[in-house]
Structure formats: C-alpha cells, structure tokens
Amino acid sequence: MLYSYFIFIMSFIFSISSFQSQNYL
Structure with a gap:
C-alpha cells in the first residue's frame, strides 16, 4: 500500500x- 502511494x-x-x-505556462 505504501509503495502504491509512492508510485x-x-x-x-x-x-x-x-x-x-x-514551458506551456
């Protein structure tokens, strides 16, 4: 679950x- 959030x-x-x-902005 933690790796999923990190990815x-x-x-x-x-x-x-x-x-x-x-550089669109």
Missing part, C-alpha cells in the same frame, strides 16, 4: 516535470 507521487512529479519542460 502515485512519483508519477505526479514526473508529470509536472514533463509539463514544465515544455
């Missing part, structure tokens, strides 16, 4: 990182 956080961080990399 979710890492996935979210990766998503934000990828989004900022394209």
Whole structure:
C-alpha cells in the first residue's frame, strides 16, 4: 500500500516535470 502511494507521487512529479519542460505556462 505504501509503495502504491509512492508510485502515485512519483508519477505526479514526473508529470509536472514533463509539463514544465515544455514551458506551456
């Protein structure tokens, strides 16, 4: 259960990182 939450956080961080990399904001 803890790993599941950790993977979710890492996935979210990766998503934000990828989004900022394209500089849409």
